[in-house]
Amino acid sequence: MPPMKPIRNRTLPGLCLWAAIGGAPLSAAPPAPLADKTLVVWATPANLTQRGGSALTLEGSGGHFDGVVFGEIAPGKWMAGSDGFNRTQRDQSLFPAEPTLPTAPVQIAIVYRGKTVGLYRDGVAAARYDIQGAERFGTDARVLMGLRHLDAGNDNRFFTGTIEDARIYGTALDAAQLAALKPNTASALQPVAWWDFEDGRADDRMKSFPTTTLYGGARVAGGKLHLDQSGAFLMATRETAPAASTGNDADQVARSLREGLLADPYRPGYHFVVPEGRAMPFDPNGAIHWKGRYHLFYIFQDKRGHNWGHVSSTDLFHWRHHPTGLVSGMFSGNCFVNQEGRPTMCYHQVGQGNAMAVALDDELNEWKKLDSNPITPKTSPGDPLHGKYRSWDPFGWVEDGNYYAIFGGEHPAVAKAPTLGGEWKYTGDLMANSVPGVSIAEDVSCADFFRIGDRRMLLCISHRLGCRYYLGDWKNEQFHPTFHEKMSWADNLFFAPESLLDDRGRRIMWAWIFDEPGFRMRTEHGWSGTMSLPRVLSLPADGRLRMNPPPEIESLRYNPAKRRGLTVAADATLPVPGIAGTSLEVDLSIAAPDARQYGITVCTSPNGEEQTRIYYDAADRKLKVDTTRSSSGASPKGIEAGPLELAAGEPLQLRVFVDKSVVEVFANGRQAVVRRIYPIRPDSVGVTLFSNGGTARVETLEAWEMMPSNPY
Incomplete structure (x- = not known):
């Protein structure tokens, strides 16, 4: 393919589902985005007591999904499932329930037409309601059968039964059109995607989703998809197996990919970015300093599901890629050294629950997932802790001869075991008390728990509040927080933190920076996944958290410039000539x-x-x-604001890092703010000073161009 040309204007907000079908180039003019659609499936549930599984789900970036879900809100009733119930009718009192266990497949269809959703059973309307708007699904969409969506909680998320036929239409069908549909028979209107499971095939006949994978014992037999047990599901993605090619062909493909990424004016150069493709989510995970190197893992997706990519560095900026050794269902987690001195991952295994894996080599390329996984404590009805906690987003560590693990979610817990293999038992709630303004049951995900100064810090996210941290104490196997602060305020753009302790005693953290607020991806550029700069966290005697970039970043500086004694008049601006660019430190x-x-x-x-x-x-x-004027095009605009109180006479000390589409700012070592920007003018490179309401004096201003450290 030819190298991509730099593009500084945004295209459609959501590419249509067909944009890449049949190898059509993404630059070709696409038809209307997929918003109106019909999901239709012929399914036979194995029982009427199951809750929350999906017979057919269309899932896009950021966990957005629409699905044909059974019994999630009301037992025995089909419904239109969606992320956060955004397109789901919660009051299902008038929805029909399956009266008896079907012995033959029932046709269930969900029709999305503008701002209405219709539910049909065997071509007969069963429910209709209004929504705020349809979700758009682009080229990063995937299809699931059995699993409601990839990031669903560990309980009540799998459909068990059989599926005879499943289709997605790129338009809203009416009752007559639905009634005319027959399983395993082509319709007059061509679907976007179609699985009929004939001849033992599990593939999409329309080839919109060319790679289909069966998980957890899912199987195709007798012209049906059999989902015989919880954990069985089908996933179909747009990834295609590489065609056989000569060495020269492969070289050209690799070269074109690299040159296309290098030509993208928005791809950061010294913030770590995904090496290829789109990662959603792109959580940093499993960070550890081991044998003289910093190791960082990150989530990416392919036909195997969620996997952990792996890079290492000696200087925090120049990263060496490793083979992918942790694959198939790897979700958020951390790395710690176990009591035998080996690096150990505590992570969430999709479809199983929280789990452990131990490194087999010092390169951290080979890992052994424990045969005793999952580590989820076993409880039974009557146990006061039964059903109270989720097996989700864990954090593991060793203390006082015991293994501990935080089980994240809306009501976080602590589990404990004498050995990695267990027996794991809950000790109870993680939080001993609340702090002002934050519920004791607030979502604790992507947890990271460590000593800092003379306190303990719980660094985490809430899907509602974004990245945040608590300070407190660990006593009697519970966390007693005394202070809470956010690290993202206007939205959740700064997300999913991860940290390590290095051989110099430094606590260093990263976070995932969204392309746009609300988990939105900029899919039209062919890649997505950006980390923040590493931040060194410390807690001096005054008890106020400090955060600074590590000194290693100074090795990227070149072409220095310095200005002294600049005065900015009240209500005026002052250009700084000779300092300009999109890869700068100021x-x-x-x-x-x-x-x-x-x-x-x-x-x-x-x-x-x-x-x-x-x-x-x-x-x-x-x-x-303030990014309200960062771009004259259609890009996110707003003001991010982090608390910072300067003492009387204290100057504002800024370290500003500009890296193409990322602006990351550190102030007085006590605050940091991150934003994404997408200017469309090629001359948007200047630097100016300004002051409103009084004169400002700049004693010193130093600037450097920054050498990219990413290979491309």
Whole structure:
């Protein structure tokens, strides 16, 4: 394929489902995005007591999905399942229930037409209701049968039974059209995707989803997909097996991929990015400093499901890729050293629950998942802890001769065992108490728990609140938090933290930076997955968290520039000539005792039409990054604001890192803010200073161009 050309304007917000069918280039003009659609399946449930599994799900980026779900809200009733019930009718009192266990397949169809959803059983309307709007599904969509969606909780998420036929139509069918459909028979209207399971095949006859994989004992026999047990499901993706090619062909494909990524004006150069493809999610995981190297794992997806990519570095910026040794259902988790001195992963195994794996070599390329997995404690009805906790997003560690694991979710727990293999038992709730403004049952996912200073820190996310942390104490096998603060405020753009302790005693963290708020991916660029800069966390005697980039980043600097003694008049701007670019570090100290707002703009066009403003708001006592004018095109716009109170006479000390589409700012070692920007003007590269309401004095301003450390 020819190298991609730089594009600085955004295309359609969601590519249509057909954009890549039959090898059509993504640059070709696509038809309308897939919003109106019909999901139709002929299914026979194995029992009427099962809850929450899906006979057919269409899932896109960020966990967004629509599905034909059985019994999730009301037992024995089919429903339109969706992420967060966003397109689901919660009141199902008028929905028909299956009166008896069907002995033959029943046709269930979910029809999405504009802002309405219709549920049909054997071509007869069973329910109709309004929604705010349909979800769009693009080229990153996947299809599931059996599993409601990939990130569903560990309980009540699998459909058991048989499926004779499943289809997705790119339009909203009516009752007559649905009634005319027959399983295993082609329809007058061609579907986007179709599985008929004839001749032992599990593949999509329309080839929209060319790779189909069966998991957990799912099987095709007698013209049906058999989902005989919980954990069995089918997943179909757009990934295709590489065609046989000569060495020269393979070289050209690799070269074209690399050159296309290098030509993308929004792909960061020194923030670690996914080496190829789209990763959703792209959580950093399993970070550990081992045998002189920093090892970082990250989630990516292919036909095997969720896997952990692996890189290592000696300087935190130049990363060496490793073979992928942890595959098939790997979700969030951490790495710790077990009592035998071996690196050990505590992670969530999709379809199984929380689990452990032990490294077999010092390169951390080969791992052994424990035969005793999962580590989920066994409880039974009557046990006061039965059904109370989720087996989700764990964090494992060793303390006082015992193994501990946090079980994340809306009501986090602690489990304990004398050995890795168990027996694992719950000790109870993780949280001993709440803190002001945060519920004791708040979602704790992507947990990271460690000593810092003389306290313990619980670094985590809430899917509602984003990245955040608690400070407190670990006593009597519970966490007693005394302080809570967020690390993302306007939205959840800064997400899924992970940290390690290095051989110098430094606590270093990363986080996943979304392309756009709300888990949105920019799929039209062919890649997605960006990490934050590594942050060194510390907690001095004053009890206030410090966060700074590591000194190793200074090795990327070149072409230094320095300015001294700059004065910015009240309500004025001051360009800084000779300092410009989209790969920069700018450090400055600015004092403005009478100003309301003062700071710097980066990625600024000559007339100021495009600019990203970074400043201190003295009235709000916050560090702010304003992206409302970052792009004159259609890109996310808003103001991110993190608490920062400067003492009387204390200057604002900024370290601003610009890396193509990422702006990451550190202020006075006490606050950090991250934003994504997508300017469309090629001359949006300037730097200016500004002050509102008073004069500002910049004692020093230093800047460097930054050498990319990613290979491409």
